[in-house]
Amino acid sequence: MSFRVPRVDISAYVADGTAAQRAAVAAQIDQACREVGFVQVVGHGVPDEITAAFVRAMDAFFALDLTTKKTCRTPPSVNRGYAPPKSESLSLSLGVESANRMNDFFEAFNVGATAADYPDSPGLPQDDYAENVWPDVEGFERAVSTYFAQAGRVARTLTGIFGDALGLDPDFFGSRTGHSLDVLRMNNYALPPGTDVTLDGDLTGMGEHTDFGIVTVLWADQVRGLQVLGSDGGWHDVEPDEGAFLVNLGDVMARLTNERWMSTLHRVKPPVLDGTIERRRSAAYFHDGDVDAVIEVLPSCVDADHPALYTPVTVGEHIAAKLQGSRAGVSNVAARRESESVLSSRR
Numbered sequence: 429m430s431f432r433v434p435r436v437d438i439s440a441y442v443a444d445g446t447a448a449q450r451a452a453v454a455a456q457i458d459q460a461c462r463e464v465g466f467v468q469v470v471g472h473g474v475p476d477e478i479t480a481a482f483v484r485a486m487d488a489f490f491a492l493d494l495t496t497k498k499t500c501r502t503p504p505s506v507n508r509g510y511a512p513p514k515s516e517s518l519s520l521s522l523g524v525e526s527a528n529r530m531n532d533f534f535e536a537f538n539v540g541a542t543a544a545d546y547p548d549s550p551g552l553p554q555d556d557y558a559e560n561v562w563p564d565v566e567g568f569e570r571a572v573s574t575y576f577a578q579a580g581r582v583a584r585t586l587t588g589i590f591g592d593a594l595g596l597d598p599d600f601f602g603s604r605t606g607h608s609l610d611v612l613r614m615n616n617y618a619l620p621p622g623t624d625v626t627l628d629g630d631l632t633g634m635g636e637h638t639d640f641g642i643v644t645v646l647w648a649d650q651v652r653g654l655q656v657l658g659s660d661g662g663w664h665d666v667e668p669d670e671g672a673f674l675v676n677l678g679d680v681m682a683r684l685t686n687e688r689w690m691s692t693l694h695r696v697k698p699p700v701l702d703g704t705i706e707r708r709r710s711a712a713y714f715h716d717g718d719v720d721a722v723i724e725v726l727p728s729c730v731d732a733d734h735p736a737l738y739t740p741v742t743v744g745e746h747i748a749a750k751l752q753g754s755r756a757g758v759s760n761v762a763a764r765r766e767s768e769s770v771l772s773s774r775r
């Protein structure tokens with residue numbers, strides 16, 4: 429069976445679609461989430477100019493010299509600012525050492541929702557809703573913030589569809605995402621000119637991982653590199669369709685649905701060309717949910733044949749354990765179910 433990421437047009441939810449049109453979208457999303465965990469989403473309504481200006485801003489930042497970029501670093505406990513190449517190891521978010529004991533070579537820049545963005549939720553923990561650091565790049569903050577708002581709007585449209593697809597109370601996601609921990613991670617997979625990749629062995633752009641939250645809205649250029657683990661046990665190259673966002677579910681959805689929906693393993697291995705890698709960029713918007721929202725298996729997803737696979741956890745506890753792995757290098761021992769699937773994919 430060939431691997432394919434289904435394509436779904438969500439415009440019935442972005443504009444005023446009829447009930448029948450929306451039901452058809454929800455049914456397609458349900459099928460994609462059960463079978464693949466990744467979806468090519470079109471009809472999202474994000475204007476091309478906003479994405480193009482965002483990508484230009486991202487390029488301008490990554491073009492700065494390393495010393496300048498490093499002035500935008502934050503401590504590992506704060507998921508903001510610049511992460512230099514090899515400072516993170518995504519497979520440790522699952523409690524698995526990277527296959528070659530090398531950290532991931534991507535560099536990243538993170539921005540996220542701050543406490544000030546949620547004036548109706550006083551007293552949010554400062555580390556989780558930290559202030560952003562902005563580089564001194566003309567127009568960067570405006571272009572990135574504009575895109576951030578659009579990607580967040582798409583993520584919230586998607587949770588509306590998820591609620592319908594799962595037959596939940598219309599307020600289910602709204603009441604768990606009023607002060608959602610949202611982060612936009614801009615990724616640059618590039619090596620300094622002249623790096624001989626054969627010396628570095630089996631190079632990892634970004635180690636195998638599942639995303640942590642509810643849903644991820646990914647923009648990526650069309651350079652190959654992203655690979656998704658199929659139900660056949662093989663890794664498959666996936667690129668976003670022209671004008672589409674690649675959307676995937678994170679662990680919060682696997683927990684809620686008792687794995688009826690999939691938080692699918694993926695990794696990045698940029699192609700090697702003439703002894704070095706071809707540069708690749710992506711930007712992942714993570715919509716994770718409120719830090720204090722309790723995530724427990726939906727009663728509708730449990731029966732005699734499907735006992736609950738997870739105990740309740742707050743979004744904050746879950747994300748903190750994951751970030752301890754990827755950003756601070758402390759292997760996540762709580763991710764037993766996920767690490768088993770990584771290890772079996774290596775056999």
Ligand SMILES: O=C(O)CCC(=O)C(=O)O
Nearest residue numbers: 613615648654696710712
């Ligand atoms: O670069 C990509 O295409 C994927 C990035 C990713 O998986 C992530 O940032 O979590």
Ligand SMILES: [Fe+2]
Nearest residue numbers: 637638639694
């Ligand atoms: Fe990811």
